[in-house]
Amino acid sequence: MTIESILGAIVIGAVIGALGRLFLPGRQPIGWILTIVVGIVAALIGTAIAQVMGVATTDGIDWIELVMQVVLAVVGVGIVAGLKRGSRV
Incomplete structure (x- = not known):
């Protein structure tokens, strides 16, 4: 891996993370x-899923x-936010 x-x-x-937070309603x-x-x-x-599904790489x-990456980011941010919210006492 290079820098x-x-x-x-x-x-x-x-x-991708910022877009995930943007599309997820609420704080x-x-x-x-x-x-x-x-x-x-x-x-x-998202890239791995796209490659498995055979989505063609374009110029x-x-x-x-x-879209796959952003949807996964929305789900991921939602899960992490829910876990973080649930850990507060």
């Missing part, structure tokens, strides 16, 4: 670092893959 690929994963994870009690981590995981899983933006 460029690590920085790229962080940037893409931040964007989420998680910080921005956790949002980036959820976004990175969602981006990796431009892969919209189907992007």
Whole structure:
């Protein structure tokens, strides 16, 4: 892994995580670092699912893959926010 690929994963994870929080209604009690981590995981899983499903890689933006990643980020942010909310006493 190069530094460029690590920085790229962080940037893409931040964007995907932010979109996940944006599309999830209500307030989420998680910080921005956790949002980036959820976004990175969602981006990796979304890419893997898209490859298994045979979604063609295009020269431009892969919209189907992007939608999968954002949906996974919404689910991930919701789960993490629910766990964080439930752990408060």
